[in-house]
Amino acid sequence: MKNLLILFFFVTMSCQTTTNKMIKAPITESNPTAITAGNALSIKEKMIKHFPKEPLYYVYMDHEQCFFEILVNDIPAFRYFQDGGIMSPVLLNNFIAKSGKQKLTYRLYPHNEREQGEGFKELTPYTRFNLTLYSRDNADTLTSFDKQVKVLEHVNPKKEDGKTFIGAGLPYYEYTVEFNANVPYEQSPSLDAAVDLRTMDKEVLEEKAVEAYKYFGKLVGEKNKDQYFSLVFNSDMRQLQSEYYTPEHLKENGKDDLFYFDTPSFKLEPLENYAMKIYGDGKLVCLEHRSTDTRLRGRSSIWGKYNAEEGGVRVRFLRILLYIPKGKDTFEIW
Template identity: 35%
Template sequence: MRKLLVLFGILTVVFACGQEKKQINAKIMNIQYPEINANNFEQKLAASVKHYEKEPLYYMRINKSNCVVEVLVNDYPVHKDYELSNYATPLAINRAILKSGEQTLTYRLYPVGNLIKEEYGEGGTVTTLTDNTAIAISIIKMDNNSEKTLEDEEVIIKHISLSDAKGRFIASGKPYYEFTFTFNAQVPYVNEGWSKGQDLSKLDQKLLEAKAVEFYKEYGKIYEMKDADLLAKVSYGLEKRNSIASYKKLYDINGLWKEYLADFDEKNIKVLPIENFRMVSFGDDKVVFLLLNSLSYTYRGGGALRIEYIDKDGDESTLMPGIYLYLPEGKKLEDGLYMIN
């Protein structure tokens, strides 16, 4: 039995049996959609999605060798692959396309490290990109409303990494390589996303990091308290953008919310301290993310908030929510950050 108290913007949950008191500070975790809760999340989300005669969906196909890769569309992370193998299916990118027009795609290549040794039991640690490093990326388009399959995809652009006169990768011997190219996308929707966020590079960086850490800590308390209403409020903007861009139907949204709630069913939920991270920016310096400093396959590329639990099979697992924050125009950093829309 628990009692919910709301006082001076502080949500306080008091547990019986002498358990530790948990609090969520509404001033730290700014809420943009206070009207959203666990009961209306699905209906509100479905109502925000419009459907069109043509519903363009954009994907990318990636084929890489002798490297691992991270991909950003419009400076927003859409894919990371730290394995030797390649994905057979195309990867959706509409969530990073806010409106029609020219889009940018940036890929970052890194050495394979110990992957060859781990996979084949031989070889050493590879610390640089090699002569044989290569990547090919195709942007493809499909209509969500058509009866065509991915075999009928329309190729928008193909990109192949550059080589020198002898056929060697141009960044051979280097520990890192980045390249950006553009493509055109036409979509019937317009998402605000982070476009009306402030340039965070111009703000006090120590205060920015402190506010991001505060938000991450408060976000973790959602899982400790299993607060479905607050999870719905802070997740709504992100999922609204994704749902609009993917033309999701109510059935898909119902499944999405079930996945969110399933995390509350896990046992022995424990939120780890926010530590060993570095602050990075995305969205042309309008988005901040706390990146965990780790090269392990389990954690690499993940955020600083880690939630450990025991899954239904009795195995230890870790949830790493992707918490991307921004500061809307007209807001003060001293008053805290917001989840991106």
């Protein structure tokens, strides 16, 4: 009887061990080496390549009476839900995976909320959205605007009268233009090797996405720096390489990542009131706020508040896009 009990105990523990081994985190990584908070910066610096020519692609927007979003190759690149205009350019390189044809999409929404005056439920006849795409060499730091090259200029379409915005009266308007980019890098891994998430059951996909977001939020909330830096490493490298970061820029970037762990007052808000969105021509998924509040609209559902040094409460959003590499069954961060 004693031997049977010992055998039963051994079999039970073996089953539990096997079960534990089978449990996978909802987000995994495929880094070239083990990444921690302590070594991430030095590894990034060694991996970033520099080239004789380092083209940067960026757009300027001229807009009136609309909020807007910019997507590059169906990946969210920029959003603007504020009154007033924006003067700064939006850099696109992080969303250009390799040389060749690129898609640039803008989505316009009516000014439903305004700091002054009444909002609009529909896009007005006077809605304006024009954009100009430029390219310049990253090395031209002193004369960048003298040597920039105009790649594309787009004026939003008008009705037959030549004055009225073509989308007047609509609650939403979308337009896509294409351009050719020539970059010296090729991002890896590629979304070409990712699962098309549109083929999955929508409820199952959302359950997996929610689980992944909760897992990632928990890592940040529990100040697990090593796991955080490991999971975001490939995503960081994509941006750092495409924007040709220098060691000086890398150090500033590293300080920003540490904010979530070195700011005692930073606390995450509950994951709620979210909508699942699919981007990247079906290869990327994320959770965004459903709220129509312009401060939250379209923002990541992982966010938190902190006490600013200059006084008052501020917020930060941690946007992650998830994909599943072919041959795997867990998400990675894009």
